[in-house]
Amino acid sequence: MDCIFCEIAAGRAPASIVYQDDEVMAFMDIIPVLPGHLLIIPKAHYRNVFDAPPEITGKLMETAARLAPALRQATGCAGLNCHIANEAAAGQEVWHLHLHLLPRYPGDGFGFRFPSGYGRRASRPELDEMAERIRQALHALA
Numbered sequence: 001m002d003c004i005f006c007e008i009a010a011g012r013a014p015a016s017i018v019y020q021d022d023e024v025m026a027f028m029d030i031i032p033v034l035p036g037h038l039l040i041i042p043k044a045h046y047r048n049v050f051d052a053p054p055e056i057t058g059k060l061m062e063t064a065a066r067l068a069p070a071l072r073q074a075t076g077c078a079g080l081n082c083h084i085a086n087e088a089a090a091g092q093e094v095w096h097l098h099l100h101l102l103p104r105y106p107g108d109g110f111g112f113r114f115p116s117g118y119g120r121r122a123s124r125p126e127l128d129e130m131a132e133r134i135r136q137a138l139h140a141l142a
């Protein structure tokens with residue numbers, strides 16, 4: 001299988017590594033959106049959050065929390081976004097699970113775009129109906 005992040009995890013492709021242990025690795029994104037843009041990956045190959053055991057995704061977030069203070073100190077960022085793109089519809093381009101750490105700076109110009117018409121508060125019945133559907137799916141998949 002031809003996976004650049006597997007190659008990086010195995011030490012066969014170059015990367016600017018910030019942290020690694022037996023399960024995860026954090027390294028600089030090669031096309032940083034903003035200074036200090038980091039990626040955290042599991043060393044084992046998983047496509048994304050739909051495919052990985054929840055503990056693995058949890059380990060990515062735990063690592064993010066451990067790195068965050070150092071990232072802030074090193075970059076002087078004012079904020080931080082943690083982001084995972086899962087599947088093409090969500091913007092995934094590399095098919096090995098990865099968590100983006102995106103340091104944010106005042107006026108940096110980056111941001112999520114909201115769909116047109118955003119801003120209508122949902123009714124309680126709408127929210128309850130969707131919550132019920134998700135609860136049922138949770139039971140069905142358990």
Ligand code: 5GP
Nearest residue numbers: 004015027028029030031085091092093094
């Ligand atoms: P995605 O859109 O899949 O969430 O993000 C993929 C990210 O991987 C992009 O930000 C891209 O710049 C980064 N990337 C792609 N190829 C490489 C690579 O070979 N090395 C590093 N360090 N980052 C990469």
Ligand code: ZN
Nearest residue numbers: 003006045096
């Ligand atoms: Zn991989």
